[in-house]
Amino acid sequence: MRSTRAAAAMLLCLIFSAHVFAQTSNATLGGTVTDASGALIPSVSVSAINVGTGIVTTVFSNEAGAYQFASLQTGTYTVTAELPGFQTQTRNSVALGVSQQVRLNFTLQVGTVAQTVEVSVAADTLIATSSSSVGTVLPEYKVRDLPLGGRNVMNLLGTAGGTGPTEDNFQGNFAGGRLSAVNVTRDGFNVNDGRYNYGALTSTYTTAPVDAEYGRGSGQVQMVTRSGSNQFRGSAFWTNRNSALDASKWFNNFNGAPKDYENRNQFGARLGGPIIKNKTFFFVLVDEQRYMIRQTFVGSVLTPLARQGIFRFFPGADNQNVTQLNPVVDRNGNPVRPSSATGDLQQFSVFNRDPLRPGYDPTGFIEKTLLARMPQPNDYTIGDGLNTAGIRFTRRVKGYDLAGSNGNDTNRDQFNTRIDHNFNAQNKLSFVYTWERGRNMSQQAGIANWPGGYNGVNWKDPRLLNIALVSTLSPTVVNELRVGWKTEAKLSRAPWYVGRPSGFGPEEEKVETGEQAKEAFALLPKYNGIPLQVVTTLFPSNLVDWTAGQGTNRSADSPLFTYGDTLSWSKGVHAFKVGGEMRFGHSISANDSNMTPIARLGAGGPAVTGIDNTAIPGLTGNSQTAARNLLTDLSGSLVSIQEGFDIRTPTDTRTTSTPSSKTRGRSTRT
Missing domain, CATH: 2.60.40.1120 (Carboxypeptidase-like, regulatory domain)
Incomplete structure (x- = not known):
């Protein structure tokens, strides 16, 4: 979890050994x-x-x-x-x-x-x-002062011996093992990803003579949150990386493209000191990051005549854009007769040729919503040039993070605190709490591919709580009791997500629904009050990024409760230690992929008639397909409606429509 990101608040120990601390x-x-x-x-x-x-x-x-x-x-x-x-x-x-x-x-x-x-x-x-362990200890001042671009303390692993890339350079190795096999603890508590895989679980047996208190490979990473002292000490920090201070890339200069825009602000403050001198101490760290980039993106749109149902072509030639061998347009979209054409530019209306598809979609969604919001083309490097083209625009991305990983290019807020209290010389208590919030964009949640579109969001809310009590029971016996809890809630919300309808699932979600989500939801066509995602053939429905595999709602959490106790006893020249640890963890996940029905337009239904090279001489096979797809998209010709739903019991019928079967598990109805 990214609660380990607070580099200035921690000590870091990297240990490489079969014997561990x-x-x-x-x-x-x-x-x-x-x-x-x-x-x-x-x-x-x-x-x-x-x-x-x-x-x-x-x-x-x-x-x-x-x-x-x-x-x-x-x-x-x-x-x-x-x-x-x-x-x-x-x-x-x-x-x-x-x-x-x-x-x-x-x-x-x-x-x-x-x-x-x-x-x-x-x-x-x-x-x-x-101990026979070999490792590197980085004290607090080194962790605080070493420059880290993303302020991620885990990036310091590369400064220690025993780390390096693998042969494929895909995943590094740590003490001879994979990074995924490294055991990571903070203040004595396990903070590894607690996600359980679906299906049968396999067990790995470690045959090396590791201590009973540890496992999970030969490499260990141990961190400790910084404590306060008898003196008040604090500081504030701010770092900025802005492309205005960077040189442009060589390829940008070669292609005459503007300099890439990137702006990363990292700022925060730390303060530590006594609450009661020589007795109670505190430390607080606030760590923030704001990250924004501007991307040049080209989305697919229809040309002005194609929106009216007018299809253009050169007889005997396939339509090709300016990047292809025989372009039919120049860079400004003006028609250019290719050498393979047998005649001049021609055009025809795709309407009133097929009796089943006489005109625009009768619901009005295609003409009044989709086409009304579709921007005009300004780029002819994609599409066929005459009927489909591109809209080139600058897309602003405010923080980018995937749901299943932890990136550095994120917008996040983090709060860390530690309180240490000494009841007396025999009993000492420590309390550590970390909270973080991330709100970022990603393709998983959906990013609009037209100007004025809507974006989804990835939420992450990891939290960590540790309590430890060290008690000296006698001059030779010391006991340490530990209790901990962590959670790593992750959510992806589509641009149109406004909350779960009542009656779906045991819990009713209350979400931070913004006005943009309400606007995006209002754009979706409804059938009996049920919203539908519409997927076209010639162009993606990029109002709210409804392309396949994107714009889904998903969530995951892996709460973990840890209870541990360690008893140390010295006798003569020998020291003994005995203890145990119990971890209670489980995984919770939800994936609403296809839960909102998907309406697909295009071929697959009744065959399109009236658009072929008999009715329209000189229309090549590729142009016939493109013209038919234009008709099926504009007329709203429905191929299928697909919906995923969960059946919790053999009699469960709580779906947005009538389920096609009554078996346990997850089903898809088409």
């Missing part, structure tokens, strides 16, 4: 305490002070001289070891990354407690001997 995203710090002779020292007080929050966590070395902090929040620490009769030793700048297991040993010298030895620890001197 614990499910918790907190770090583990441990080691031994010895004297100058190498003898192990018990009962040494070891304190870890979080530099940002001032929170102090204290443990004691056991009879084997070993100490362990089983669950420390990521950040920079000052670690101190002290015991009466010995000099106090302090290690400064101990940086703990996501899920790191770090070993830090102390050697105490004889002296008084008042004598202190301070040592600054470089990040590369920390020894992670308790």
Whole structure:
């Protein structure tokens, strides 16, 4: 889900190993305490002070001289070891990354407690001997400061070793496996796509010696949301990429085309600080993006005479546009006699030749709605030139995103917050919530191919909630309880979608219906009050983009509830960890493809009469087909009406028409 996009709010850990870190995203710090002779020292007080929050966590070395902090929040620490009769030793700048297991040993010298030895620890001197994992830890400042065009933190994966493209360069590999096999967690919670496939499910068994808390391949990506500190710190940001500042592409210059237009604005603000000093802290991030491009698009339309039912042709020649071998028009649409023609330009009316199709569609939809809104042609590089041509215009796309993937060229709003509260030295609570909203265009939802048309929309509303409680039950026992919930609602709405009719399905949808959707819905012809999508033959019905496979309504969601607990226990020189995690997830989807009946015009019904080379000498076979298609489109000659519907029970008849069968499952009626 794209809730991981808030790059400035997170720490990122990329791990490549068959052995992986614990499910918790907190770090583990441990080691031994010895004297100058190498003898192990018990009962040494070891304190870890979080530099940002001032929170102090204290443990004691056991009879084997070993100490362990089983669950420390990521950040920079000052670690101190002290015991009466010995000099106090302090290690400064101990940086703990996501899920790191770090070993830090102390050697105490004889002296008084008042004598202190301070040592600054470089990040590369920390020894992670308790794990064989090999990985890269990116601290918060690197995640925040590294330039990212889409502000997608997952794009940082390419900066780590162990990543690269596959042979076909289609999907990258990560730690030797596919990207789809990478386990991604945030604040200790799984945020992988929770969608379940239809049909029988297969199981994959991992034979490598992975920890019980992990699976899903040898590569792991772990992220932690940034926390507040004892000081108020905040910033605002804005970045802009505008084609006005870019050079034009070489091919645009070669073809004399204008420079492509692109405008990307990314802006937001972050603020963190104390609610109660040394006790309660907050962090808030607002991340926004607005993206717009302008595309030169050419849609199909009828020429002025063809709209009146007048078909033009050159005897003995097929109609071809200016890009073809024997064009019948020039670039301005003026007729040009091709060399293969046996006579001059001719024309005839397709009406009043076929008794079944004497004129325009009697409902008035074709003439009064479709043709009335059809723009005049200005491009003769498509169509046949004389009867069909193109409308070239600049199409504005405000955010583009597919329903089943996460793109960077989107319009989105995102809100992230984290609250950390320390009840006392033994109990610490963290709360993380992320909400995002995306409203974008795509071909799946429908994009108008004529000026003044209507566009569909893809909605995405991912949300994530994490709560974790870390409790020190005794000097040697630490417990971490985790509860989480995430949802990844995705919806595609056709341009004419105004909501689900009452009585269809167990839930009644309330949608954000705009005036444009109402206008587009009003354009649809109705049969007994039921709206119909009309699909023509010669030209697409681009008022609301009714071409096949587009303009459908669909939705999907995969809510996931996670409950986990991890218990850490140290005994002597050994550290033990036991825990479990339960995930309750399911997938919900709906696809209204063909639920709104589709009326198809064209050949397939009674044969067209009166349009052939006997009645019209010199009319070639291709021209005969084109002229007949013009007649069937203008006259509204219906081939079929197709409707998809769901039958929930053997007696379910709640469809927009009478079902043709009464069996379980999804059916299509024609």
